[in-house]
Amino acid sequence: MSEIKKEQTTTHKIGIYLWIWGLLFVLSFFSYMVDWYQFQGLLRWSLILLFMFLKAGLIMAFFMHLFWERYALVNVLLWPMTAIACFVGLMVAEGKYTLFSRLFYFFVGGS
Amino acid sequence: MSSDPKIKGYEFKPGYSGMAADTASDQTMFKGVHWGKAMMWIFLLSDTFIFSCFLISYMKGRGSTPVEWPNPSEVFALNAFGVPVPLLLIAIMTFVLITSSGTMALAVKYGYERNRKMCGWLILATAIGGLTFVGMQAFEWSKLIHEGVRPWENPFGAKQFGSFFFMITGFHGTHVSIGVIFLFIYAYKTFAGHYDKEKRGWFTSMKGNYVEIEILGLYWHFVDLVWVFIFAFFYLW
Numbered sequence: 598m599s600e601i602k603k604e605q606t607t608t609h610k611i612g613i614y615l616w617i618w619g620l621l622f623v624l625s626f627f628s629y630m631v632d633w634y635q636f637q638g639l640l641r642w643s644l645i646l647l648f649m650f651l652k653a654g655l656i657m658a659f660f661m662h663l664f665w666e667r668y669a670l671v672n673v674l675l676w677p678m679t680a681i682a683c684f685v686g687l688m689v690a691e692g693k694y695t696l697f698s699r700l701f702y703f704f705v706g707g708s
Numbered sequence: 709m710s711s712d713p714k715i716k717g718y719e720f721k722p723g724y725s726g727m728a729a730d731t732a733s734d735q736t737m738f739k740g741v742h743w744g745k746a747m748m749w750i751f752l753l754s755d756t757f758i759f760s761c762f763l764i765s766y767m768k769g770r771g772s773t774p775v776e777w778p779n780p781s782e783v784f785a786l787n788a789f790g791v792p793v794p795l796l797l798i799a800i801m802t803f804v805l806i807t808s809s810g811t812m813a814l815a816v817k818y819g820y821e822r823n824r825k826m827c828g829w830l831i832l833a834t835a836i837g838g839l840t841f842v843g844m845q846a847f848e849w850s851k852l853i854h855e856g857v858r859p860w861e862n863p864f865g866a867k868q869f870g871s872f873f874f875m876i877t878g879f880h881g882t883h884v885s886i887g888v889i890f891l892f893i894y895a896y897k898t899f900a901g902h903y904d905k906e907k908r909g910w911f912t913s914m915k916g917n918y919v920e921i922e923i924l925g926l927y928w929h930f931v932d933l934v935w936v937f938i939f940a941f942f943y944l945w
Contacts (some may be wrong), residue, residue: 599918607710608711608817608820608821610819611814611817614810614813614817615810616812617810617813618806618813621809621810622806623735625802625803628939628940629795629799629802631944632781632794632795632943632944633794635781636930641944642945645940645944645945646940648940649939649940653933654935654938656929656932656933656934659813660809660810660813660925660929661925661926661929661930662711662922665710666710667712667720667722667726667727667730667738668722668723668724668726668727669727669730669731669737669738670738670741670746670749672727672751673749675820677932679755681757681764685767688764688765688767689767689771691768691772692767692768692769692771692772694767695771695772696771696772696773696774699772699773703774
């Protein structure tokens with residue numbers, strides 16, 4: 598490690614951080630406005646998800662430096678997220694089935 | 709450019725060729741990456757799975773109950789000048805946490821530029837932001853508990869609401885609290901010049917280095933990241 602410490606590490610201009618910071622504020626404000634104006638239904642859900650993913654992406658890419666990181670690290674981190682996406686899909690189906698069977702047995706009754 | 713230092717006899721290649729070179733290299737996968745930074749990323753990945761499990765169980769619980777779910781914009785409304793403002797406290801908490809994330813990002817930058825004072829003040833500002841957040845969360849918890857929200861019942865609707873609320877925000881609040889403690893410790897270490905003098909740490913024989921600020925920053929940004937998802941799914945949905 599002795600030769601490492603003397604090397605100068607690269608940093609980024611302050612402007613990029615301030616820009617991302619500002620964007621995060623604006624996006625948070627927009628997502629609050631979704632609730633403020635009481636958007637409902639598909640519009641509400643799609644706006645919430647859009648602002649959420651934009652904010653998460655900005656934080657990960659620039660504040661956590663993933664945009665500049667080596668691909669080996671980026672891929673190690675991002676591919677496991679597909680497992681979470683699968684899990685979400687499974688549980689959406691499972692939740693619908695649970696709701697269906699609850700309502701079914703509440704109203705029809707078991708034998 | 710990545711902040712990892714360059715190592716002798718090894719040329720880092722960007723993109724997929726760099727990934728192939730990294731994964732095919734003997735002994736060390738992420739060549740030149742500080743071990744603490746790699747391990748923090750691995751930890752954050754596992755933490756992502758824990759928080760995902762909480763949020764997915766919340767999704768499943770909320771989706772499978774025939775009872776009406778409490779309306780979060782009414783439950784979390786706060787009276788300002790006699791008018792109930794929906795999610796007022798939650799919005800302020802969100803902005804506080806984003807602010808502290810921004811100061812942390814700048815602290816990492818100034819740390820690598822060996823600007824000790826600026827780095828220390830920014831870490832201190834981050835810690836104070838985190839402390840404010842925890843304080844407001846404690847206020848929110850006591851308000852809801854006072855209104856009769858319990859893990860097993862609440863006056864607003866589906867009984868599951870309370871258990872998911874306390875579990876998810878509590879686990880996140882614990883992360884913030886631990887982060888605040890470490891932020892104060894690292895602020896002290898920065899001001900005391902431990903990273904300039906390469907003073908060894910308490911638990912390791914590792915020499916002090918400003919990369920530790922980046923590692924702490926990764927954790928702090930992750931806490932902010934989780935809040936983005938909790939805010940979207942628990943408070944807005």
